[in-house]
Amino acid sequence: MSKYILQRFIYMMITLFIIVTITFFVMRLLPGTPFSNPEKLSEAQLEIMNAKYGLDKPLAVQYFTYLGNLVQGDLGLSFQSQGRTVINVIASRIGPSALIGGQAMIIGFIIGLVLGVISALKHNTIYDYGSVFIAVLGMSIPSFVFAALIQYFIGVKLGWLPVALWEGYSYSIMPSIALSVLVIATVARFIRSEMLEVLGQDYVLTARAKGISEEVVIIRHVLRNALIPVVTVVGPLSVSIMTGTLVIEKIFAVPGLGEQFTLSILVNDYSVIMGITLFFSALFIFVIFLVDVLYVILDPRIKLKREG
Amino acid sequence: MRKHDSELDESLFVHAPLEENKAEEIADHPTGFWIESLQRLKKNRGAVIGFIVILIISLLAIFGPIMNKYDYNTQDLTRSNLPPLVEGLERVGFDGTDSHGKNIYEDRSISNEPAWIGTDEFGRDLWTRVWRGTQISMLIALVAAFLDLLIGVIYGSVSAFYGGKIDNVMQRIIEILVGIPNLILIILFILIFEPGIITIILAMVITGWVNMARIVRGQILQLKSQEFILASRVLGASNRQLIWKHLIPNTMGPIIVTLMFTIPTAIFFEAFLSFIGIGIQPPLASLGTLIEDGYQDMRFFSYKLIFPAVIISAIMISFNVLGDGLRDALDPKMRK
Numbered sequence: 001m002s003k004y005i006l007q008r009f010i011y012m013m014i015t016l017f018i019i020v021t022i023t024f025f026v027m028r029l030l031p032g033t034p035f036s037n038p039e040k041l042s043e044a045q046l047e048i049m050n051a052k053y054g055l056d057k058p059l060a061v062q063y064f065t066y067l068g069n070l071v072q073g074d075l076g077l078s079f080q081s082q083g084r085t086v087i088n089v090i091a092s093r094i095g096p097s098a099l100i101g102g103q104a105m106i107i108g109f110i111i112g113l114v115l116g117v118i119s120a121l122k123h124n125t126i127y128d129y130g131s132v133f134i135a136v137l138g139m140s141i142p143s144f145v146f147a148a149l150i151q152y153f154i155g156v157k158l159g160w161l162p163v164a165l166w167e168g169y170s171y172s173i174m175p176s177i178a179l180s181v182l183v184i185a186t187v188a189r190f191i192r193s194e195m196l197e198v199l200g201q202d203y204v205l206t207a208r209a210k211g212i213s214e215e216v217v218i219i220r221h222v223l224r225n226a227l228i229p230v231v232t233v234v235g236p237l238s239v240s241i242m243t244g245t246l247v248i249e250k251i252f253a254v255p256g257l258g259e260q261f262t263l264s265i266l267v268n269d270y271s272v273i274m275g276i277t278l279f280f281s282a283l284f285i286f287v288i289f290l291v292d293v294l295y296v297i298l299d300p301r302i303k304l305k306r307e308g
Numbered sequence: 309m310r311k312h313d314s315e316l317d318e319s320l321f322v323h324a325p326l327e328e329n330k331a332e333e334i335a336d337h338p339t340g341f342w343i344e345s346l347q348r349l350k351k352n353r354g355a356v357i358g359f360i361v362i363l364i365i366s367l368l369a370i371f372g373p374i375m376n377k378y379d380y381n382t383q384d385l386t387r388s389n390l391p392p393l394v395e396g397l398e399r400v401g402f403d404g405t406d407s408h409g410k411n412i413y414e415d416r417s418i419s420n421e422p423a424w425i426g427t428d429e430f431g432r433d434l435w436t437r438v439w440r441g442t443q444i445s446m447l448i449a450l451v452a453a454f455l456d457l458l459i460g461v462i463y464g465s466v467s468a469f470y471g472g473k474i475d476n477v478m479q480r481i482i483e484i485l486v487g488i489p490n491l492i493l494i495i496l497f498i499l500i501f502e503p504g505i506i507t508i509i510l511a512m513v514i515t516g517w518v519n520m521a522r523i524v525r526g527q528i529l530q531l532k533s534q535e536f537i538l539a540s541r542v543l544g545a546s547n548r549q550l551i552w553k554h555l556i557p558n559t560m561g562p563i564i565v566t567l568m569f570t571i572p573t574a575i576f577f578e579a580f581l582s583f584i585g586i587g588i589q590p591p592l593a594s595l596g597t598l599i600e601d602g603y604q605d606m607r608f609f610s611y612k613l614i615f616p617a618v619i620i621s622a623i624m625i626s627f628n629v630l631g632d633g634l635r636d637a638l639d640p641k642m643r644k
Contacts, residue, residue, distance in 0.1 A: 243580070281492055
């Protein structure tokens with residue numbers, strides 16, 4: 001067990017290291033200079049600027065300085081916003097993203113669970129087809145298309161919720177709903193197939209044969225066992241939430257990390273782009289690591305055999 | 309649930325023939341795997357509808373732009389922001405009126421051929437643009453899916469077939485690649501190179517093949533220890549023959565299913581990149597850029613958003629439903 005966790009941890013560190021290296025070299029390869037008006041700067045000014053950002057040293061030195069700073073949590077200065085560090089920019093943006101991401105996860109899991117359970121218990125009935133259809137819609141319609149459409153119909157046409165911006169709690173509802181669609185679909189599909197599988201297991205037959213009431217069989221035996229593998233979809237879902245925030249924050253003008261990221265791409269603020277890239281990647285890799293470990297702890301049937 | 313005993317009586321049973329030579333008679337024509345799968349697929353109504361929708365959209369993407377006289381890129385400011393108008397369909401919204409209910413066609417006394425689903429701010433015909441955009445989106449998706457297939461199948465089969473150290477190294481590489489969020493890699497790749505069709509395709513392929521490689525490897529690992537491979541090997545087949553003649557044909561089912569899910573993913577990524585402004589560049593249009601343009605104008609010209617949004621959603625839904633159907637049809641474990 002601890003050997004497995006250690007192995008996963010080492011993989012996590014290797015992957016992180018590779019991403020750090022890729023982002024560093026990508027940053028050097030990017031076209032254009034990071035300064036906002038390079039043609040207006042004189043040679044001397046450029047030299048001072050380069051020295052300030054450490055761009056005058058050899059590449060290898062820059063790389064190790066970068067690694068060293070990174071370990072200390074220093075991602076450098078933003079090229080576009082004067083005097084702000086990248087960490088500072090990220091920290092000031094993280095709140096709204098975490099709020100809508102977290103809400104989307106909660107809404108998505110609850111609705112997805114309900115749909116999936118209905119689907120499995122009423123297998124091959126109109127209820128089942130209905131929730132499968134909703135799940136297919138949720139899987140298929142791109143989140144930004146859905147976001148734009150609900151913004152138009154709920155925000156502009158009906159006026160039930162604020163169209164965009166970030167001036168209170170009600171502003172977070174529509175972005176959260178738009179983000180939750182894929183979570184609903186994924187969880188519903190997953191719960192449905194897991195429950196159908198568990199319903200056919202011998203221990204469910206045994207439980208029924210013992211005369212336990214149907215509710216107890218479903219809740220204690222079926223649902224509990226069907227819920228364990230749902231942990232595995234948390235990883236992919238956190239990626240899609242992350243992907244979703246990039247466009248959905250842009251659509252609803254939410255001042256979060258995703259909006260900052262798309263903004264930084266447009267104004268070539270490379271250090272912020274790389275900072276957010278690293279932040280997202282590290283978060284994602286850590287979630288995958290946690291999910292892998294958690295899954296083994298939750299389900300003792302998983303054999304930790306070595307692959308290959 | 310089993311039927312109750314009382315419902316069964318003697319009349320339901322027929323004695324089996326006693327002749328010895330008839331005992332092993334086969335009731336029906338023997339059918340191959342593919343024919344049987346096709347029969348199963350035909351029974352899945354959703355998958356059939358999905359297939360038909362994909363067919364119709366593909367035909368429209370090819371022939372749509374030549375169905376009227378407009379070009380996707382000719383600007384005509386006298387025709388800017390025309391609402392949809394189709395003769396005969398005025399009742400269901402294609403009546404040429406704008407969001408205030410004013411008939412723009414009469415207002416500006418435009419009498420030549422109406423724009424079926426409207427025009428954009430430069431007077432370009434949206435019908436033509438939407439189908440041109442679909443062409444480009446589909447092209448990107450198909451090429452990306454094909455490259456994924458090629459790399460994935462070769463990588464996966466080599467890794468599984470040779471096993472041992474080669475497999476070990478190849479799997480470690482995959483494990484690291486899987487850990488990197490692919491969208492981030494795609495965005496970084498596009499930032500380095502000029503945005504364009506080829507860059508988008510390459511960016512998607514960099515991480516896209518991994519999934520295919522994993523599935524092919526898993527399948528071949530299962531297959532390669534089976535007797536027919538041993539038999540073929542004993543008869544002197546080379547490794548190359550084994551891979552191409554026996555292993556890959558037997559992996560075709562999962563490969564096709566994976567491909568069916570790769571295509572909508574690629575369409576989604578292309579639209580996503582175009583939407584955040586680093587995808588297809590003007591004057592070319594894709595479904596993503598059209599949705600982005602429509603989104604900017606949706607308050608007063610909602611048709612600009614709705615038509616491309618409906619097309620992309622229809623494509624995505626159809627591919628997903630067809631993919632689900634194919635998975636059920638091709639999975640031998642589901643056979644009843």
